Amino acid sequence: MSTRKEREKAEQAEAKRLEKEQKKAALAAKRAARDAAKGESKADDDAATSVRSDDTAAEVRVTTAVTHDGWSEEEDLQLIEGLRARGVNREEGTSDADRWEAIAAYVDGRTAMECVKQYRVMLARVKRARENGVRVANGETLPDDVVKRGKSKQRKMLSVKQEQEEAARKKKEAREEAMREARIAANGGRLNGEDLGFHIRSGPDANRRANCNMDIHIAGIQLYGGRDELIQDGMLKLVFGTKYGLVGRNGCGKSTLLRAISERTIKMPEFLHIIHVEQEAQPDERSAIQTVVETDQERLYLLEMEQRMLDEELDVIDGVDLNEVYERLDEIDADSAYARAGQILGGLGFDPEEQLKPTKDFSGGWRMRIALASALFMTPDLLLLDEPTNHLDVHALTWLEEFLRKWEKTVLIVSHDRGFLNDCTTATIFLHHKKLRYYGGSYDTFLKVRAEHRANEEAVQRNQGMREASLKQFIQRFGQGHKKMVRQAQCRMKMLEKLQTERVDVDYDDPYLRINFPSAPPLPPPCISVMNVSFGYEGYQTLYEGLDFGLDMDSRVAIVGPNGAGKSTFLKLLEGDILPTEGWINRHTKLRLARFSQHHLETMDLEQDCVTHMKKLDAEMPLETARAYLGRFGLSGELATKPIRVLSGGQKSRLAFAELAWKQPHILLLDEPTNHLDLETIESLAMALNNFEGGVVLVSHDERLISLVVDEIWIVTKGDMKSNPPKPGTVSVFNGSFDDYKAKLRDEFSGGNLLTEKRKAARKNSKNAEPEPEPEAAPVSPPKPPGKIMMDNAFMKEVSAVSNPQAAADRPPPSKSKFVPPHLRALQAASEADRDDENADDAWNE
Template sequence: MISFRDFALRRGERLLLSNVDLALHAGWRVGVVGRNGTGKSSLFAAVRGEVEADRGDLDVPNRVRIASIAQEMPSLPDPAIDFVLSGDAAVHAALQNEANAFANEDWEAVAEAHHRLEELGGYDAAARAGRLLHGLGFPADTHQQPVSAFSGGWRVRLNLARALMTPSDLLLLDEPTNHLDLDAVLWLEQWLLKYSGTLLLISHDREFLDNVCTHTLHLHEGKARLYAGNYTAFERQRAEHLRQQQIAFEKEQTERAHLQKFIDRFRAKASKARQAQSRMKRLAKLAGTEAVRAEREFRIDFPQPLKLPHALLRLNDAQCGYGPQARILDNVGFGLEAGDRIGLLGPNGAGKSTLVKSLVGELPLLAGERYAHPDLRIGYFAQHTVESLVAGTSPIDHLREIAPNLPTQAFRDFLGKWYFPGDRAFESIDGFSGGERARLALALIAWRQPNVLLLDEPTNHLDLDMREALAEALSDFDGAIVLVSHDRHLIGLVSDLYWRVADGIVKPFDGDLDEYAAWLRTRAGGSEGKPSAREPAKPAPVGAAPAKAAKPAKINPHKLAKTEARVAELEARLAEIERALADPDAYADGGARASELGREQQALRDELERAEQELLTLYDSA
């Protein structure tokens, strides 16, 4: 599928990769890993043909169809489902041609469009696009909203859905789990396991890499090395490789010393000159094995709280939401004591962020009581925290806003511990990567020495090493922690208890993450990632009032079966019409019969769309 021969790649003056020789075969799912800045995204750009090799060859067969996540953030008037559908350019064009032909009553063009759609299997394209949106967390009533109405994170999801919709032999996914909730990550994992093409995946989520990848490509110090197996297998193999390399280095150094000693001692003696010369040749031929250099381990810490009372924060009989008509959570009894480590689980849109905002006090309770200890000090990382950093300012500027009277050296000492050493502390954050900005946001929280950490998706943009450092720092923290994260490795390491937020209820979850994933699959329809109707849809238009939350209700099996039967009946009738329209005899009477079929087809499509939305609503209300 893809081969590299003596491949080298530069970005500007910097040599990212050199002497790369390897082949990636069709059907492999390859995790591309390495610290930030090692060239992972640049390698993707080279595979797409956007940058040229500095040396050597990168061969991708011309016939290979490549799909990847677009980097731009679209702001379009098109409905979300149409934007996703346009990922299949051929089907989208055929559907447009069909619509135009009907509008112009050009029956020959209608027939051609139907033939083309039949060839492409395009009649179920809208349903496939809807399933992608649903799996990635978009409630059914948002599928017709314009792309411009969604926030940045939800547009990233739309770009991902569009990439998955694109027919491809090679799929390039760069950090696809950023901006996803845990249930959407689980859904995407299952989708990728069924993908029949070749996958190249950049991710800092080790559980995701472990569950999806068959091979791992490690970029390190300008080299690329391919390992068979997932991320855990790669770590074992790399550790063994480094151990063997160090053994070989030490053995070679011993032999070098022995040869050099003989040469120094005997090369001046005529009787030993030939032997000395032989050893000099042998010394020159030694491989020159490099010593293993220990990588610098990231280490961060949250300073211990100034005060740590036992009972820190509690909600009693609380109703949480965005107004009387948008009540999300009922009868919440949730408390935090020193040392608590709680992971919040729950389907997309069920109210996890609503609960966190209510604990912070950012969202006033609709009813009930919020008790906070007088010495409570909260460190809050929200999903928008990184975006709230002030453009054009430096890390030290941000700290000076918090503590204007402290000397600059105190700021420098603190920032050095968070890997902003020397002049980096004075640089504008405009040039920082997403990972550096996230690290700065966490550092600003740590500076305040909180006794409660409320962290809502803190790992977006953090690489694997920094995620490990964050997990260790949180494990050493003496205060209380509430964590929402799609990173199962992090939430599993940090959390001692899990609470599930679903169907308007917050209650302890007696199980592990595998049992939670199984619980998600048992929800209505047996599909992971069904969003709840309880919380106002996150991708609602900017500035729109939250929709009234639905009351928890049991699904009506009779109504569900009836709706499913109606959908099947409509799909069958549409298939009959499509076959009839593909028959040249339908146009023998000057197009009258085709016109009649076209009108019936459009009416059936409208009815099918309504029936599918009703079916999704029934699933969502379970």
């Protein structure tokens, strides 16, 4: 027996069923009426078309297309006449080309090939006309006369969709063009940055940014790398003027985040000027300095507009008059563009001759420096640097640190160089577990603060665990029994649920990669003896001469110096790849050397997997041994069987380290081993080198690795073979730490050759504020008059070199000219030498 609700439910279901059946019946009646109407219309069409004869239908089909592809009816008749005269088939002794040339002679203005194509078209028409005649005779409807709803079935839906998309695209472009023209007209004919294709940094458009908030605060960021989620509900917070370091493990999405910011996949404020240094400069005929200067598209646009106004005598172009052009050129400091570009290139290691070389003559690493110089030249609001230290030597790296310290805008840096991050950044962003975490201070400060946070989180987690265990014990004991105790147990259950929802997650690190270099049997010193060695490539300058030193299994040496001085060549000499031009190098007969080259990765077969690469070193190497060596360097499991081409740069470096470990060397020769490695892997490499019971000769600019591993620093000094007499390079021992060496470089930079204009102005102001004391040799010189004449220590050596020696002993000549960087001094040496004496005397006579 069913209840009342069930009966009501059954009645409702029956009513719905009847309603559906009525609708179906009505729809069937409509379809029947429509089919009957179609049958009547088809019968009428068949009766009308049945009166046509086969010949008439064929004639109609042929004559309606006589003008196909530009051929007239008369030309078709001429072609038919030629075919009748010459025959359809080729005659014996004649070629097809000759026959069709003869046929084409009957058709005015047509070539033989055009006649062949038209003949094929006519054959297709006749065939189609015959087929249609057969259909008409059988009472069928011709395909061309069949009309369906929508497009004809003879056309593919893909072509229909493409036509629709093309029409929609053209309509959208027309609408956008109309909106653009209306906007330009409303703006007085002025073009914005989107129209010009570059960011406008001067004029009224740039002035509108004065009251804009330059800070960046974007929430809810979702970032994917392929199918992998890299950032989940992240928040990007960048305060204007702050230099951030973005750190995290390899593969967590740091470079992808920079790319998303530069491509504005993450919605960024439109008024911000963003530059991302990721790709090297294009190799072309332009010189390095020209490539940097032409990065400023606004300067080129204004100079071109100025030239057009002067040549064509125009008052206004694109809503801009000549006065505004001059004001904007002055605002972006266009006159000093080449000087600023030369200063930046000089700081990054380009001498004056190299700045004039075409970019196609530089390697990829040097073109990356040109791209970095172009970004620094533009001074964007947000500068994104992805591993900027990979292709820099210590000199260029130290200069870049000094340059970025004075940078007044926002910088976001991804780097594996711990010292560079400590010197340049004032805040740190940690990308970990798909979240962006923010810390104040440099990278070392971030490590300390994070360690303190982790300790606090662990303490809170321990307290929560103890509290949770106590609550569970009480609930288990008194959950059943007396009513009063049961109520207390229920209250404890609510407390337990709240405690579990507020559980603190400790920010643990991912497991560290453990690197291990097996040690070889000990050898008595010296392992390598270098005696009075000189070297220079044939036809080029001598790199260095007079080298005398020895290396053994206790040696820990860092080779530093500018690019081009011969650091990598020095390692090749030690290994024996090249022979010295003078002197000799003795090696122990049982000595085994292993060298890691910065170009070693380019020699790998990218289609092979890691296991096959290891087995190539020894055909008899067991598979288990190859996997064991790879596993020591984090290439285990499926990663060891993947092709080398799909591995990241850091994973390829680990494969090279595994190859070095298999050789079991007595001395390791490492040339820039930290490129493509993250900070944690560099720490593991440093620990592995400290545990290695052999010698290490290291070429690197990584301050952290050098400070942890090496005991001595050898400086390779670049020679000058163009001087008179020529001066070859040298290799000398530096008495001090790597920090002392960088401090020495900074002192050289502060002498004036690589400082920014702001730093120069600061030094000049400090000199004006604190006058230098009178020199001790002042009694024989006239008293120094009061005024603005100040001594310039940066020019003391140059002035004394060209001035009268006796006058220099009497009084120090001041300099009234502006500071000239070293890469421009060679161009002005002659004129400066002629003017120094006169300028110095005039300054004292005022």
